[in-house]
Amino acid sequence: MVSLETTPALQLPVIDFTSPNLKPGTVEWDSVRGDVRRALEEYGCFEALYDKVPVQLREAVFNVSEEAFQLPLETKQRVVSKRKYRGYVGQIPTLPLFEVMGVDFAENEDKVNEFTHKLWPQGNASFSEAVMSFTEKVSKLDLMTRRMIMESFGISENYIDKHLKSTKCLMRMMKYQGVEEETEEELGMEVHTDRNMLTILCQNDVKDGLEVRARDNKRWIKANPSQDSSFIVLGGATLHVLLNGRVFTGVHRVMRTGTKTRFSAGLFSVPKKDHLIYAPDEIVDVEHPRLF
Ligand SMILES: O=C(O)CCC(=O)C(=O)O
Numbered sequence: 039m040v041s042l043e044t045t046p047a048l049q050l051p052v053i054d055f056t057s058p059n060l061k062p063g064t065v066e067w068d069s070v071r072g073d074v075r076r077a078l079e080e081y082g083c084f085e086a087l088y089d090k091v092p093v094q095l096r097e098a099v100f101n102v103s104e105e106a107f108q109l110p111l112e113t114k115q116r117v118v119s120k121r122k123y124r125g126y127v128g129q130i131p132t133l134p135l136f137e138v139m140g141v142d143f144a145e146n147e148d149k150v151n152e153f154t155h156k157l158w159p160q161g162n163a164s165f166s167e168a169v170m171s172f173t174e175k176v177s178k179l180d181l182m183t184r185r186m187i188m189e190s191f192g193i194s195e196n197y198i199d200k201h202l203k204s205t206k207c208l209m210r211m212m213k214y215q216g217v218e219e220e221t222e223e224e225l226g227m228e229v230h231t232d233r234n235m236l237t238i239l240c241q242n243d244v245k246d247g248l249e250v251r252a253r254d255n256k257r258w259i260k261a262n263p264s265q266d267s268s269f270i271v272l273g274g275a276t277l278h279v280l281l282n283g284r285v286f287t288g289v290h291r292v293m294r295t296g297t298k299t300r301f302s303a304g305l306f307s308v309p310k311k312d313h314l315i316y317a318p319d320e321i322v323d324v325e326h327p328r329l330f
């Protein structure tokens with residue numbers, strides 16, 4: 039008799055960043071650092087348990103993004119940008135469910151207020167505050183992850199410090215309308231890799247959506263971060279270059295099922311203009327010749 043084997047669904051590695059002792063040099067740090075390296079080598083992605091972003095802040099972000107997407111199209115068009123991934127994007131014929139608002143330099147109060155004032159000339163403090171506070175808190179996870187992955191390859195402290203100061207934050211808020219029939223499945227965002235260093239994402243209470251391709255290129259892994267305590271961390275193409283190809287760049291897409299609207303928010307660490315990305319010497323050797 040032939041036994042039918044069922045392959046269990048693949049899952050993203052889950053890494054716990056909630057230890058109060060998570061500081062460089064501690065046993066906890068070294069252990070999480072090892073997990074981060076394995077996850078970025080194998081999946082280009084992981085789910086991070088991270089408790090420094092209060093649930094109320096996530097809710098505030100989704101509320102203000104909903105408010106922004108509800109503005110008339112002419113108003114949203116005031117923040118359309120020539121630069122890809124920034125400003126307002128929507129009404130893409132092939133992705134009718136999708137809209138995004140990307141705030142560049144989201145760590146900078148003046149830039150955020152400037153963006154807010156284009157949408158609401160009378161100002162909207164809740165919008166600016168939610169964007170800045172989310173950026174500030176999620177940045178800590180971005181910086182920790184980048185320090186860990188660089189340390190794990192023996193890159194010098196000096197280089198790491200300089201590197202961490204060489205990026206800025208792009209904060210993006212995404213909206214994906216639900217599909218009309220419960221049984222339908224539609225593409226929310228096409229298959230892609232992110233170009234930046236790291237992307238850190240969270241979503242509202244709509245389960246499913248984000249999918250990450252397994253390294254075998256055959257299977258899709260459903261990323262299902264918890265609504266109140268975890269984030270999905272994805273390695274981008276710039277990190278792959280910086281680490282001489284030693285980490286994988288997570289290939290991902292968004293699929294929509296269900297009639298409810300999905301909101302997601304993400305922090306993207308992006309090299310500042312004119313900053314040349316190259317792999318530091320520590321990561322280049324005979325076994326790993328310079329690729330970039
Ligand atoms: O909405 C998501 O979860 C994914 C968004 C994404 O992949 C992106 O903005 O690059």
Ligand SMILES: [Fe+2]
Nearest residue numbers: 230231232290
């Ligand atoms: Fe992406």
